[in-house]
Amino acid sequence: MTAVRARLEALLGSEAVDELTLGAxxxxxxxxxxxxxxxxxxxxxxxxxxxxxxxxxxxxxxVGACRPPAGCDLALSTRRLDAIVAYEPGDGTxxxxxxxxxxxxxxTAAGGGHHLSPDVARPAATTLGGVLASGASGFDRLRHGPSxxxxxxxxxxxxxxxxxxxxxxxxxxxxxxxxxxxxxxxxGSLCVILEASLRLFPLPERQVVVRAPFSEADAGLAAARxxxxxxVAPVAVVLxxxxxxxxxPWSVEVVLGGRAARVAWECGExxxxxxxxxxxxxxxxxxxxxxxxxPDPSSAHALRITCRPSxxxxxxxxxxxxxxxxGFEVTSLLHPGVATIAIAxxxxxxxxxxxxxxxxxxxxxxxxxxxxxxxxxxxxxxRPTVGLDLMRRLREALDPHGRFAPDSVLWG
Amino acid sequence: xxxxLLGALRDVVGDEGLIGDAVRRKPYxxxxxxxxxxxxxxxxxxxxxxxxxxxxxxxxxxxxxxxxRGAGTGLAxxxxxxxxxxxxxxxxxxxxLEIDEVDRFARVEAGLVNLDLSRACAGHGLFYxxxxxxxxxxxxxxxxxNNSGGPHCFKYGATTRHILGLKIVTPExxxxxxxxxxxxxxxxxxxxxxxxxxxMFGLATEVTTRLVPLPEVxxxxxxxxxxxxxxxxxxxxxxxxxxxxxxxxxxxxMTIRAVEASVYAAGYPEEAxxxxxxxxxxxxxxxxxxxxxxxAVLARHGVLEERxxxxxxxxxxxxxGRKGAxxxxxxxxxxxxxxxVVVPRTKLRELVLASTEIAQARGLRISxxxxxxxxxxxxxxxxxxxxxxxxxxxxxxxxxxxxLCVAAGGSLSxxxxxxxxxxxxMELVFDPPSLETMLRVRSAWDDGGRMNPGKLIPxxxxxxLSTRPIAAVGGARP
Numbered sequence: 001m002t003a004v005r006a007r008l009e010a011l012l013g014s015e016a017v018d019e020l021t022l023g024a025x026x027x028x029x030x031x032x033x034x035x036x037x038x039x040x041x042x043x044x045x046x047x048x049x050x051x052x053x054x055x056x057x058x059x060x061x062x063v064g065a066c067r068p069p070a071g072c073d074l075a076l077s078t079r080r081l082d083a084i085v086a087y088e089p090g091d092g093t094x095x096x097x098x099x100x101x102x103x104x105x106x107x108t109a110a111g112g113g114h115h116l117s118p119d120v121a122r123p124a125a126t127t128l129g130g131v132l133a134s135g136a137s138g139f140d141r142l143r144h145g146p147s148x149x150x151x152x153x154x155x156x157x158x159x160x161x162x163x164x165x166x167x168x169x170x171x172x173x174x175x176x177x178x179x180x181x182x183x184x185x186x187x188g189s190l191c192v193i194l195e196a197s198l199r200l201f202p203l204p205e206r207q208v209v210v211r212a213p214f215s216e217a218d219a220g221l222a223a224a225r226x227x228x229x230x231x232v233a234p235v236a237v238v239l240x241x242x243x244x245x246x247x248x249p250w251s252v253e254v255v256l257g258g259r260a261a262r263v264a265w266e267c268g269e270x271x272x273x274x275x276x277x278x279x280x281x282x283x284x285x286x287x288x289x290x291x292x293x294x295p296d297p298s299s300a301h302a303l304r305i306t307c308r309p310s311x312x313x314x315x316x317x318x319x320x321x322x323x324x325x326x327g328f329e330v331t332s333l334l335h336p337g338v339a340t341i342a343i344a345x346x347x348x349x350x351x352x353x354x355x356x357x358x359x360x361x362x363x364x365x366x367x368x369x370x371x372x373x374x375x376x377x378x379x380x381x382x383r384p385t386v387g388l389d390l391m392r393r394l395r396e397a398l399d400p401h402g403r404f405a406p407d408s409v410l411w412g
Numbered sequence: 413x414x415x416x417l418l419g420a421l422r423d424v425v426g427d428e429g430l431i432g433d434a435v436r437r438k439p440y441x442x443x444x445x446x447x448x449x450x451x452x453x454x455x456x457x458x459x460x461x462x463x464x465x466x467x468x469x470x471x472x473x474x475x476x477x478x479x480x481r482g483a484g485t486g487l488a489x490x491x492x493x494x495x496x497x498x499x500x501x502x503x504x505x506x507x508x509l510e511i512d513e514v515d516r517f518a519r520v521e522a523g524l525v526n527l528d529l530s531r532a533c534a535g536h537g538l539f540y541x542x543x544x545x546x547x548x549x550x551x552x553x554x555x556x557x558n559n560s561g562g563p564h565c566f567k568y569g570a571t572t573r574h575i576l577g578l579k580i581v582t583p584e585x586x587x588x589x590x591x592x593x594x595x596x597x598x599x600x601x602x603x604x605x606x607x608x609x610x611x612m613f614g615l616a617t618e619v620t621t622r623l624v625p626l627p628e629v630x631x632x633x634x635x636x637x638x639x640x641x642x643x644x645x646x647x648x649x650x651x652x653x654x655x656x657x658x659x660x661x662x663x664x665x666m667t668i669r670a671v672e673a674s675v676y677a678a679g680y681p682e683e684a685x686x687x688x689x690x691x692x693x694x695x696x697x698x699x700x701x702x703x704x705x706x707x708a709v710l711a712r713h714g715v716l717e718e719r720x721x722x723x724x725x726x727x728x729x730x731x732x733g734r735k736g737a738x739x740x741x742x743x744x745x746x747x748x749x750x751x752x753v754v755v756p757r758t759k760l761r762e763l764v765l766a767s768t769e770i771a772q773a774r775g776l777r778i779s780x781x782x783x784x785x786x787x788x789x790x791x792x793x794x795x796x797x798x799x800x801x802x803x804x805x806x807x808x809x810x811x812x813x814x815x816l817c818v819a820a821g822g823s824l825s826x827x828x829x830x831x832x833x834x835x836x837x838m839e840l841v842f843d844p845p846s847l848e849t850m851l852r853v854r855s856a857w858d859d860g861g862r863m864n865p866g867k868l869i870p871x872x873x874x875x876x877l878s879t880r881p882i883a884a885v886g887g888a889r890p
Contacts, residue, residue, distance in 0.1 A: 088756065089652065090648065090652040091758050092654070113654055114654070135596060137596070145569075146596065148601060148604060149569065149572075162845050163845070164846040164849045165843075165846050169756075170756065170787060170822065170823055170826075171757070171786055171787065172561060172570060172754050172787065172826045173823045173825070174559045174570070174826065174829055174830075175834075175838070175841055176838065176841070176842060176847075176850055177605065177608065177850050177853060177868075178559070178572065178604060178605060178607065178608050179853060181572070181601045181604030182604070182605045182853070185596070185597060185600065185601055186600055202654035231695070259656070259701055259702070260701075261695075261697040261698050261700070261701040262695060262698035262701070264697065265695040265698060266695070306594075306595040307595070309515050310515050338595060339595060340595065366594070366595070366596075366598070381598075384597075384598035386598075387588045387590065387600075387602050388599070390582075390588065390602065390856065391600045393857075394600060394853065397852040397853050397855065397856040398852070398853070
């Protein structure tokens with residue numbers, strides 16, 4: 001037993017301490033799971049006193065989303081902070097503790113007729129705080145936008161255990177700086193998110209999926225562009241070549257949701273615009289299936305490429321040829337409307353570092369590599385080239401003694 | 413101001429970009445909040461980013477405070493040069509630099525007037541959604557600084573959801589070019605953090621905005637109510653029923669009468685106690701369904717009459733009345749205090765009535781015109797600034813309304829910002845540690861505290877933090 005683990009067990013009991021596996025080449029970290037905010041802050045106070053470096057995590061499902069930072073002494077999980085603090089159906093807002101699984105938040109909202117955005121893949125294994133801290137967005141991003149837009153306010157624990165808040169629980173509010181925008185996507189390098197308030201959306205009265213088969217990706221992308229030009233607002237537009245999709249090598253799938261009249265009209269517009277389209281009436285099940293096609297970084301390596309929507313075809317084409325050159329036949333999941341391409345990779349793909357370098361040379365493409373046990377030689381996330389000094393000053397402002405695990409993208 | 417500095421600044425912006433004489437500086441002594449005034453030592457109007465950079469470097473070297481200014485339409489004193497210094501205005505930076513109709517964004521200079529952006533992209537079937545009532549005058553850069561709202565933010569969200577990128581000039585005169593419309597931020601979300609920072613982090617010279625498609629069908633409905641209470645209750649039910657109008661605005665009787673007596677006359681019935689202006693957008697079928705559902709709610713709350721705008725002209729007229737309402741109040745008294753508070757949408761009725769009681773108990777004339785769908789109240793108090801005693805009563809009523817709303821789960825500002833007006837009331841919402849964190853974040857952007865000093869953060873917090881001993885911490889890391 002490490003000295004750190006012993007101290008944590010002495011502080012909160014052995015049942016509050018576990019181990020976080022970080023993958024090959026990394027020693028597991030003692031992981032403390034405080035039962036409440038007060039205990040979590042006590043751990044941070046102790047870490048500050050002892051000079052320990054802390055890796056904040058939720059359920060740990062996204063630890064593999066990029067290479068784990070080195071030099072941490074412990075992981076601090078919010079998993080046991082899992083209460084719905086307030087759900088106000090009449091106001092369309094919800095506040096939950098950071099460790100609440102996204103599936104639980106979504107179910108609570110649905111109970112009052114609301115939809116939770118982001119609609120993330122594998123929601124039972126993902127926590128609210130983890131999603132926000134990682135900067136992840138949902139399958140429904142085309143309709144509702146990125147996750148950071150829906151956060152109305154947060155309560156956080158700073159490095160020394162001080163609890164502070166920003167924003168609030170109101171759908172419109174400009175009181176004070178939007179510090180929660182800074183915390184979203186900060187990957188645990190600034191604070192531990194304790195609680196977040198979200199704006200909710202009406203639960204769709206009806207949801208359908210319009211699917212059209214294509215023999216080539218280019219034709220599918222052209223069709224997606226046609227859909228983008230229609231006066232409709234899909235929940236998602238997906239182009240996929242995953243073998244689970246039947247009937248053709250590629251399919252464009254347009255998820256429509258909302259009031260029944262709206263869905264009926266949009267369905268007509270989309271069906272008329274897509275050749276050989278069929279309508280799947282059970283859109284909820286189909287949409288969840290499509291959502292969960294997103295590669296799971298805890299079980300496989302994956303590329304996530306983003307670009308402007310107008311460049312998606314060229315970027316995909318170039319990415320396919322780069323990967324084909326190293327003998328990898330691409331299967332991918334594309335969201336053309338938000339220009340996100342997810343490509344599952346085999347573990348141990350030869351020459352991944354040079355592939356990443358070539359992909360990053362594609363004009364307008366941002367390339368992120370996800371997965372545990374990533375080989376060396378490249379940064380999994382693209383390093384910002386603008387505002388880096390300011391970002392470092394912001395980190396010093398929030399965590400002056402560097403107690404939180406630094407994100408290797410910014411500080412490596 | 414030092415002659416050498418003045419000369420160097422004149423060399424950068426030319427005579428057309430420098431206002432030095434006292435008479436021409438006077439309009440810059442405050443914004444729409446006229447309680448506090450102080451003329452700046454100088455006004456600079458750089459023509460582009462490059463001139464802004466050179467000015468900021470000179471001002472930084474001289475240690476001069478900078479107050480950024482758009483059109484000066486703010487209502488919280490955010491553009492008031494309370495501590496003197498130099499006002500740097502964006503009014504000569506008005507170009508539309510790029511409109512991309514495929515990827516649906518525009519890149520514009522910060523001084524572009526809000527409405528001019530929507531006009532510029534209308535030919536592409538797109539528009540810029542945030543529409544403050546002052547959109548004919550306010551600038552995109554000012555909207556960014558205040559995270560401005562507007563009636564259609566009910567559907568589309570406030571400014572922060574529409575800003576994809578910024579070109580920021582720092583207090584030291586460096587450029588942080590984040591104007592590329594990234595899908596997600598690389599590193600921290602500096603753009604999201606900058607929006608709503610009230611000119612205290614730097615000065616945005618270029619803004620990349622999201623554009624949204626013009627709706628296929630827009631239906632505007634005026635619902636006439638026998639009481640303000642019933643009008644509020646109908647909004648609460650529309651929200652609770654998760655109906656999806658694009659805008660929900662309430663005007664009370666005093667507002668209606670002021671509007672109808674003004675050049676903004678919209679045909680609102682003067683005998684009505686309140687009217688509700690509703691809009692629905694989308695496909696014809698969707699709009700019909702939404703309007704039918706909303707009408708059912710209105711009927712349950714005793715609506716007297718509903719009028720549907722028959723064409724674009726009628727629609728524009730109804731909105732001109734709403735957006736001209738603040739100006740029309742000039743008929744009631746020479747001055748208007750526009751309160752801006754936000755409350756849970758389940759408590760509209762009780763807080764509108766309680767705010768009215770607060771003003772009336774102080775012998776003040778209060779009217780209400782507000783973004784009901786967002787819970788964003790604007791209790792407007794008409795007064796005469798030449799009467800110091802009345803001014804005191806107005807300020808007292810404003811503070812009481814803020815306290816009332818915060819106590820009910822609301823907050824200080826829905827869209828105007830904190831500025832000078834609500835700076836000390838920030839302690840009603842945030843505890844000292846939270847305010848200290850804001851101050852530290854501000855210092856990361858502007859260590860010298862020269863950008864728009866004296867705004868947003870209570871003076872007591874600023875003083876306490878600067879005198880606090882540094883806490884002992886554990887083992888240093890290599």
